[in-house]
Amino acid sequence: MTDTNEIWVVDDDSSIRWVIEKALSGEDIPCRTFECAANLLSALESDSPKAIISDIRMPGMDGLALLAELKTTAPDIPVIITTAHSDLDSAVTSYESGAFEYLPKPFDIDEMIEVATRALAHTNKSLNDANAPDSGGKEIIGNAPAMQEVFRAIGRLSQSSITVLISGQSGSGKELVARALHRHSPRATAPFVALNMAAIPKDLMESELFGHEKGSFTGAAGKREGRFEQASGGTLFLDEIGDMPHETQTRLLRVLAESEFYRVGGTTAIKTDVRVIAATHQDLRQLVTNGNFREDLYHRLNVIGINVPRLADRSEDIPSLLNHFLSRAAAELGVPTKEVSPQVREYLSALDWPGNVRQLENTCRWLTVMAAGNTILINDLPPELNVDAETESQGGSSWEKQLSDWVRAKLLAGEDNVLKQAMPRIEAIMMDAALEHTAGRKAEAAELLGWGRNTLTRKLSQKS
Numbered sequence: 001m002t003d004t005n006e007i008w009v010v011d012d013d014s015s016i017r018w019v020i021e022k023a024l025s026g027e028d029i030p031c032r033t034f035e036c037a038a039n040l041l042s043a044l045e046s047d048s049p050k051a052i053i054s055d056i057r058m059p060g061m062d063g064l065a066l067l068a069e070l071k072t073t074a075p076d077i078p079v080i081i082t083t084a085h086s087d088l089d090s091a092v093t094s095y096e097s098g099a100f101e102y103l104p105k106p107f108d109i110d111e112m113i114e115v116a117t118r119a120l121a122h123t124n125k126s127l128n129d130a131n132a133p134d135s136g137g138k139e140i141i142g143n144a145p146a147m148q149e150v151f152r153a154i155g156r157l158s159q160s161s162i163t164v165l166i167s168g169q170s171g172s173g174k175e176l177v178a179r180a181l182h183r184h185s186p187r188a189t190a191p192f193v194a195l196n197m198a199a200i201p202k203d204l205m206e207s208e209l210f211g212h213e214k215g216s217f218t219g220a221a222g223k224r225e226g227r228f229e230q231a232s233g234g235t236l237f238l239d240e241i242g243d244m245p246h247e248t249q250t251r252l253l254r255v256l257a258e259s260e261f262y263r264v265g266g267t268t269a270i271k272t273d274v275r276v277i278a279a280t281h282q283d284l285r286q287l288v289t290n291g292n293f294r295e296d297l298y299h300r301l302n303v304i305g306i307n308v309p310r311l312a313d314r315s316e317d318i319p320s321l322l323n324h325f326l327s328r329a330a331a332e333l334g335v336p337t338k339e340v341s342p343q344v345r346e347y348l349s350a351l352d353w354p355g356n357v358r359q360l361e362n363t364c365r366w367l368t369v370m371a372a373g374n375t376i377l378i379n380d381l382p383p384e385l386n387v388d389a390e391t392e393s394q395g396g397s398s399w400e401k402q403l404s405d406w407v408r409a410k411l412l413a414g415e416d417n418v419l420k421q422a423m424p425r426i427e428a429i430m431m432d433a434a435l436e437h438t439a440g441r442k443a444e445a446a447e448l449l450g451w452g453r454n455t456l457t458r459k460l461s462q463k464s
Helices: 014-026 037-044 063-073 088-096 109-124 145-157 174-183 202-210 246-258 284-289 295-301 311-333 342-349 356-370 389-393 399-412 418-437 442-449 453-463
Strands: 007-010 031-034 051-055 079-083 101-104 164-167 192-196 235-239 275-280 304-307
Touching (some): 014 031, 164 174, 202 246, 284 295, 311 342, 311 356, 399 418
Parallel strands (some): 164 275
8 A cells, every 4th residue: 555645536537536636635635536447546556545535426337336346356455435415325325335434526615625534544543444334215315415414323323222312393203313223234134113202191001112911000911022022132212201190211221231131020130132212302401401301211222322413404306396296196096196386396495394394295195186287386385385376476575474474384294383383483573673663772662562571581581
């Protein structure tokens, strides 16, 4: 292997080779470029780099085939895979083939430099390649940078049985991530069992998790296996873990610590070999602070955390998701797939989607049934998403219409306490407007709002 920190780059696109070479040279990292994998392999016969950056799709031998060859002939050289086709399958395959890192194009130059520097450090310190094969789900769609981070995390974790905590808003796809972790793990042939803590009555939760013996409580007519036994050797996905009662948290903590449990009413310890993946839309740290969640259980669950972004933070994925969900809905219903007009595609991509991917999927089902023609137009959208044609033609919409749309969207997303969410925001807007109108004079602003000065002062302090 060469004595310098030389990195080799192989890509059939000369402009990409030029950009990477200039970026590395700017960091005093020697670089050698190749237009095809065959040329790089020939050069390896007499020399060797400290790291390799390779595209996936190239004429002749592609990047994955090159990676497989390098794992045999030069297994100690870290290989960074780049691709313009940044889907989850590419990330999964890259990690499973032993890639050091995966960079979707167009990548950020600073990020590329950081990854290259880590690869050099990896080689120079003779570290074992810690990047495990990726795990992903066939239904996870995402080219957005935020989703690429999720893909990378899945890839690094998939070959591990470590406990994972998945966070994210309701409807963002937390269960899909959990299934992806399971599907590409060594436990893939064993069961994946999902249990929603929020959907189980508290007095039945321990029975659901750990099972019960005959006669252990009223209605227990026979012995029943719990979800831990059903998931033996596989993965147990505990959704909405923040809704788990405190007493059940205590029992779960013991299972995680000792890998054994007792059925309700049982006296014999049952050994368990289950990977636990938990998920929540709540802030568990805040629940810990409030005394509603055990701190020791939180740390036991949050060994590794994955945050699934809300749909509004990955809006560039909405067109692809629209196509996917419309195609699937059409297949389920046995009807032709609806097309989406450019106006509708642009409009839907700009929405906030409080119900996230689940709301978008339900909307696509609704459109497949209710849209009149083969092409979906603005007027075909459901009422809670539709634009008021008259106010739109006037260049805007009334505040009442905007508020109505916001409330309908929240309700469609299954949220509650909507008024409690809205009032602080409405009051904040009105206070800001009144204070601006009075040049910051609180007494006048309070009078305009119909409040006393003390009320305005108190609400301003609550707002801050």
